[in-house]
Amino acid sequence: MSNTIDSARIETPVGPFTILAGPDGAVRAAGFTADPANLLPVMHPSLRGEPRTRPDLGPVTAAVAAYLDGDLAAIDDVPVEQHSGGAFLSHAWQVLRDVKPGEPITYTAYAGLAGRPAAVRAAAAACARNAAALFVPCHRVLRTDGTLGGYRWGLPVKCWLLDHERPGRD
Incomplete structure (x- = not known):
C-alpha cells in the first residue's frame, strides 16, 4: 500500500x-x-x-x-470510486445509486433495473461486494418476500437506515 x-x-x-x-x-x-x-x-x-x-x-x-439530520438526498451526489473487475458490477452499483430513499426494491427488481432480470444472484453479489455503504445504498434492497436479507454491517443497522428513510417517520 x-x-x-x-x-x-x-x-x-x-x-x-x-x-x-x-x-x-x-x-x-x-x-x-x-x-x-x-x-x-x-x-x-x-x-x-x-x-x-x-x-x-x-x-x-x-x-x-x-x-x-434528515436530508436523505444529501449523499446522492457524493462521488464514489469503486472497481470491480467486471462491467456488470460497476453498472449495478451505479444503478443502485438511483434507488430512492424510502422506496426499497427487491433483489429481483434490482436485477431488472441493472438490465439482467434473470441475474438475481449477480444483483445480490453486487450488494455483497459494495464497499461504499450508504453512498451506494445496498441497504435499500430486500428479499422478494420483503424481509431484510443480509447486510455487511448487521441487520440492526440496515433496519435503522430503512426506518430513517421511511416517509412520514417524524
Missing part, C-alpha cells in the same frame, strides 16, 4: 461510520465500523492505501451529517 487515503469517522445513532476517500475526495469505502482497517479488505486492491485520519472530509462529511 503505497498511496495514502483519508479516513474520517462520524458518530451515528447506530454506531461509528467510517469513510475512506481518495485524494480527489471520492469515497472508496465506507461502513459502520470505528476501524478503517475493517474497510480495506472490501476495497479493490488498486484503491487501497494507508489510512490517514482526518477530523472530517469536508463535503463528504457534511453530506453524511445532512443525511443523518
Whole structure:
C-alpha cells in the first residue's frame, strides 16, 4: 500500500461510520465500523492505501451529517470510486445509486433495473461486494418476500437506515 487515503469517522445513532476517500475526495469505502482497517479488505486492491485520519472530509462529511439530520438526498451526489473487475458490477452499483430513499426494491427488481432480470444472484453479489455503504445504498434492497436479507454491517443497522428513510417517520 503505497498511496495514502483519508479516513474520517462520524458518530451515528447506530454506531461509528467510517469513510475512506481518495485524494480527489471520492469515497472508496465506507461502513459502520470505528476501524478503517475493517474497510480495506472490501476495497479493490488498486484503491487501497494507508489510512490517514482526518477530523472530517469536508463535503463528504457534511453530506453524511445532512443525511443523518434528515436530508436523505444529501449523499446522492457524493462521488464514489469503486472497481470491480467486471462491467456488470460497476453498472449495478451505479444503478443502485438511483434507488430512492424510502422506496426499497427487491433483489429481483434490482436485477431488472441493472438490465439482467434473470441475474438475481449477480444483483445480490453486487450488494455483497459494495464497499461504499450508504453512498451506494445496498441497504435499500430486500428479499422478494420483503424481509431484510443480509447486510455487511448487521441487520440492526440496515433496519435503522430503512426506518430513517421511511416517509412520514417524524
